[in-house]
Amino acid sequence: EVQLVESGGGLVQPGGSLRLSCAASGFSFSGYWMHWVRQGPGKGLVWVSRVDSDGSRTSYADSVKGRFTIWRDNVKNMVYLQMNSLRAEDTGVYFCTRGGSGCFDEWGQGTLVTASS
Amino acid sequence: EIVLTQSPGTLSLSPGERATLSCRASRSTNYLAWYQQKPGQAPRLLIYGASSRATGIPDRFSGSGSGTDFTLTISRLEPEDFAVYYCQQYDTSTWTFGQGTKVEI
Numbered sequence: 001e002v003q004l005v006e007s008g009g010g011l012v013q014p015g016g017s018l019r020l021s022c023a024a025s026g027f028s029f030s031g032y033w034m035h036w037v038r039q040g041p042g043k044g045l046v047w048v049s050r051v052d053s054d055g056s057r058t059s060y061a062d063s064v065k066g067r068f069t070i071w072r073d074n075v076k077n078m079v080y081l082q083m084n085s086l087r088a089e090d091t092g093v094y095f096c097t098r099g100g101s102g103c104f105d106e107w108g109q110g111t112l113v114t115a116s117s
Numbered sequence: 118e119i120v121l122t123q124s125p126g127t128l129s130l131s132p133g134e135r136a137t138l139s140c141r142a143s144r145s146t147n148y149l150a151w152y153q154q155k156p157g158q159a160p161r162l163l164i165y166g167a168s169s170r171a172t173g174i175p176d177r178f179s180g181s182g183s184g185t186d187f188t189l190t191i192s193r194l195e196p197e198d199f200a201v202y203y204c205q206q207y208d209t210s211t212w213t214f215g216q217g218t219k220v221e222i
Contacts, residue, residue, distance in 0.1 A: 045205070059210040102206075103205060104212075105162050105171065
């Protein structure tokens with residue numbers, strides 16, 4: 001069974017930092033791109049970042065470029081998102097997702113990030 | 118960036134009825150997917166490649182369309198189908214979602 005389990009969310013002041021982690025199991029992790037997708041309170045889904053299967057290439061939404069960094073550890077089957085200079089608009093549930101054919105075919109349950117003073 | 122516009126915003130139907138959801142892209146895309154999300158849950162992939170059902174998805178869900186106009190059809194609504202539905206596209210290392218259609222009783 002495929003499992004994606006996020007952790008690391010919490011309350012942080014604007015301007016602060018947080019690192020999210022995602023533990024993957026039940027599939028050949030090193031064969032898949034991995035992504036983070038977020039959802040603001042009562043809002044829709046927004047793609048945040050992706051890392052390709054060997055970690056050599058990454059991409060980011062314009063709204064987080066220069067502030068967030070994604071990477072992965074194919075030995076530990078983990079993917080991470082370092083979030084710096086957090087803003088109120090970064091608040092939401094962050095989902096770890098597995099990349100399919102141009103889509104997201106498996107999702108974790110999400111971890112809540114709140115940037116507020 | 119390709120912008121996806123979903124319509125209608127809300128669809129009010131009864132169990133057993135047919136639901137037709139629309140997703141229009143600002144320019145042509147080859148990768149279009151549909152997701153279902155229920156309150157407090159993660160989204161679930163329903164359709165990828167515009168018309169291919171994901172693993173375990175009932176055949177009452179079907180996707181169609183190409184280029185800029187896409188449709189998700191639920192042939193006969195079951196009580197568990199009342200949820201929010203999102204379309205999503207991929208183009209040149211950018212993934213975008215529509216704003217969602219809520220299917221309510």
